[in-house]
Amino acid sequence: MVPTARVKSLGGRAALLLGAILMTAGCVTINIYFPAAAAEKAADRIIDGVWQLPNGQGKTAPADGDRQ
Amino acid sequence: MTRSALRLVVTWALLAGGAGQLQAQGNLEIDTPAISSLRASMQQRHQQIASHYESGAIGLTRDGLVTVRDANQVPLPQRGRLSALVAAENRDREALYREIARANGHAEWREQVQATFAQRWIDKARPGWWVQQADKGWAQR
Numbered sequence: 238m239v240p241t242a243r244v245k246s247l248g249g250r251a252a253l254l255l256g257a258i259l260m261t262a263g264c265v266t267i268n269i270y271f272p273a274a275a276a277e278k279a280a281d282r283i284i285d286g287v288w289q290l291p292n293g294q295g296k297t298a299p300a301d302g303d304r305q
Numbered sequence: 306m307t308r309s310a311l312r313l314v315v316t317w318a319l320l321a322g323g324a325g326q327l328q329a330q331g332n333l334e335i336d337t338p339a340i341s342s343l344r345a346s347m348q349q350r351h352q353q354i355a356s357h358y359e360s361g362a363i364g365l366t367r368d369g370l371v372t373v374r375d376a377n378q379v380p381l382p383q384r385g386r387l388s389a390l391v392a393a394e395n396r397d398r399e400a401l402y403r404e405i406a407r408a409n410g411h412a413e414w415r416e417q418v419q420a421t422f423a424q425r426w427i428d429k430a431r432p433g434w435w436v437q438q439a440d441k442g443w444a445q446r
Contacts, residue, residue, distance in 0.1 A: 269411070271411075271414055272331070272333065273417075273421065275332050275333045276333055276414075276417065276418055277421055277424075278333070279332065279333040279405065280418075280421050280425040281425060281429075283335060283422075284426060284429050285429075287344060287347045287348045287351055288351060288431075289351070290429065
């Protein structure tokens with residue numbers, strides 16, 4: 238009786254541990270969410286380069302900046 | 306016993322979630338050869354496209370691409386060149402979004418990268434340029 242209960246509880250604990258591992262793995266996989274702020278920063282760097290904007294923020298550049 | 310194990314699981318999950326969030330705070334990788342060559346190509350093309358943005362012949366779409374908005378701004382013989390410019394620019398932009406996602410080990414981020422760029426292209430558009438609005442209509446900056 239006692240050994241059986243013990244085995245059962247051990248099995249329960251193993252199942253719990255397995256659950257914990259799976260849950261953690263799931264969290265790690267799912268929680269790598271899209272880094273929006275970093276993406277915005279990257280986009281700004283690239284757009285400033287392509288459009289030859291003075292590396293200012295999202296504001297409009299000085300007038301006739303890209304006209305020769 | 307079970308309760309403490311449960312607490313362990315919860316703590317573990319929270320820690321793992323926190324680690325994932327911390328990891329995502331850095332910069333995105335945009336310095337790969339593929340991305341650099343796309344940037345250079347787009348920068349060079351911009352010299353030919355800029356005047357079309359100003360005339361309204363080309364507009365910035367809501368999805369991070371460009372399109373011929375008003376072909377009448379361009380003399381008939383040059384319209385083929387106009388649409389070739391648009392097609393080439395869109396090819397580069399699509400490739401850019403794909404390459405940024407891939408360079409950061411998450412090819413599935415492509416759509417979100419594109420959405421981020423879409424917003425920033427429009428935010429940074431110069432006065433006088435045409436940008437597509439949420440209702441698909443056009444507005445001049």
